[in-house]
Amino acid sequence: MDLGERKLLWVERFMPVLRTLRAEFERTRPFSGLTIAIALHLEAKTAYLADTLRAGGAEVYLASSNPLSTQDDVARAVAARGVRVFARRGATQEEYEAYLEELVRARPHLLVDDGGDLVHLLHTRYPEIAASVIGGAEETTTGILRLRALARSGRLRFPMVLVNDTPTKHLFDNxxxxxxxxxxxxxxxxxxxxxxxxxxxxxxxxxxxxxxxxxxxxxxxxxxxxxxxxxxxxxxxxxxxxxxxxxxxxxxxxxxxxxxxxxxxxxxxxxxxxxxxxxxxxxxxxxxxxxxxxxxxxxxxxxxxxxxxxxxxxxxxxxxxxxxxxxxxxxxAGDGHPAEIMDLSFALQALSLLYLRERHAREGRLAPELLPVPPEVDEEVARRKLAALGIAIDHLTEDQRRYLEGEEA
Structure with a gap:
């Protein structure tokens, strides 16, 4: 077993929320028939997210969101699992952009971006492909700043879920x-x-x-x-x-x-x-x-x-x-965030894509807008993490719920 595969198995051990989602996705195959493009820092946690979405039925295309953050052994390992990978550590700027263009040419239905380069490319060079995107999710503050600029100017072409802005992401990941x-x-x-x-x-x-x-x-x-x-x-x-x-x-x-x-x-x-x-x-x-x-x-x-x-x-x-x-x-110069942290962030990414998929199935073409992560999704990720840690918490009684909602004095 090569080093990249060992890295994947290691992070899987410490990402229990994403691991349970993967098991569910393997049963339900919610992304069957869809192509998902991912532009994230290509290391082991990202690779496990990509493979989780692949297990859910998607055709997954993966590139790095930074020319120097790719771990080549991990890229080879996740490619061997069936993810289509376009990245190498130390890529030139031209190579980096060409790899992102490979993701665009796959005509993705859903996407995950980190920093906004993939979304920017779709909007500036490939508007006809952007028109067929169901939606996506953004990982970082920088990417959200760029998305807000697109939305303010009226140029946003598909909905984007602002994963970075949800409490479980910015409180823990950031x-x-x-x-x-x-x-x-x-x-x-x-x-x-x-x-x-x-x-x-x-x-x-x-x-x-x-x-x-x-x-x-x-x-x-x-x-x-x-x-x-x-x-x-x-x-x-x-x-x-x-x-x-x-x-x-x-x-x-x-x-x-x-x-x-x-x-x-x-x-x-x-x-x-x-x-x-x-x-x-x-x-x-x-x-x-x-x-x-x-x-x-x-x-x-x-x-x-x-x-x-x-x-x-x-x-x-x-x-x-x-x-x-x-x-x-x-x-x-390192391996990025700890696996236990990215377990939360990447579970949010996976569930945000599922949210977009389900809304699109019910409603058809979605409006091009910036969407928060639904609170129930954020709370579900936290709840699963607590369960994995063996931590139990209290729940409101019916009387307490009614009191907080002002149903009785």
Missing amino acids: RYGTGQSVWDAFVRTTNLLVAGKTVVVHGYGWCGKGVAQRARGLGAEVVVTEVHPVRALEAHLEGFRVLPALEAAAIGDVFVTVTGNARVLGREHFARMKDGAFLMNAGHFDVEVAVSELREMAVRIDEDVRPNVDAYVLPDGRTLYLLGKGRLVNLV
């Missing part, structure tokens, strides 16, 4: 998943301590909260930068030092961008950083750390001083270390 996987990637890549370092977290959304909390748990002094006054106040009240990014640049040992925005760290920040500072991006696209500006400033670039670590030597002799080429550090 906070606990990103929080742990970022520091897992840093530690395994550098073999250095987090304790005693000053960590600067740029952005205090759900992902930033997780990164900051885990850094503090590992013994770091944590500084937060923010543009949103409410989130900045929240960070302050939770015990973090809040500073403007330029001030923080002079004191940080490790910088993590988690904003979903562009050029969070640029030339003016690099000019103030300590010798030996580390730069990591945990946002979806490689635009938060302005790598092109860092490259222009450097008099020498030593690539792979350790795997996934590039050293940028500046004119004054300082060296800044960039992890994962400025791409998603937890996937480029």
Whole structure:
């Protein structure tokens, strides 16, 4: 048995919710006759989601949502199970786009996107194929920002379920998943301590909260930068030092961008950083750390001083270390989120596709709109996870339910 298949079997052991859904899908085959396109970071948890949908009767096409996050052994293993795979680690930008086009040319009925590149491609280059899409589900904050822009301009062509915005996703995946996987990637890549370092977290959304909390748990002094006054106040009240990014640049040992925005760290920040500072991006696209500006400033670039670590030597002799080429550090330099976390997120993806499938069967062509994950779906995923953990909870009595609904004084 090769390594990729062993990775698949390992994550299956720790994804009980998706495992129970897979068993149900194998019995009911709800996606029979449908083609599903998936653009996600291609590692073992993603592969298990793809194989779960295949077990449900779908013809599944799978590509990566990032040129550097594919694990080639996993890609081979899931292809051997019958999923059509178009990805390789280290793909050029041209290859990356060509792989996404393979998914589009499959004329998918349903899709799962991560960051919005697949949806963008359908809307800009293949509108005639987009017209036949039943709907899809988006995994990330970045992708949802792009979807909202499409919807505001009236250009959205099919419904998309905003998986990232549902409580089970942003409370657990974004906070606990990103929080742990970022520091897992840093530690395994550098073999250095987090304790005693000053960590600067740029952005205090759900992902930033997780990164900051885990850094503090590992013994770091944590500084937060923010543009949103409410989130900045929240960070302050939770015990973090809040500073403007330029001030923080002079004191940080490790910088993590988690904003979903562009050029969070640029030339003016690099000019103030300590010798030996580390730069990591945990946002979806490689635009938060302005790598092109860092490259222009450097008099020498030593690539792979350790795997996934590039050293940028500046004119004054300082060296800044960039992890994962400025791409998603937890996937480029690590294995991504823990399997127990992705069990929740990918169960939501599978059930969101089932929701779209069932609505389409009842109602016909669905309106092109942005849809929340139905609350009952979110609660069902949480309920299944609790059951898998052996945790029992209380239930409202009929009197309590009536009281909360105002049916009696």
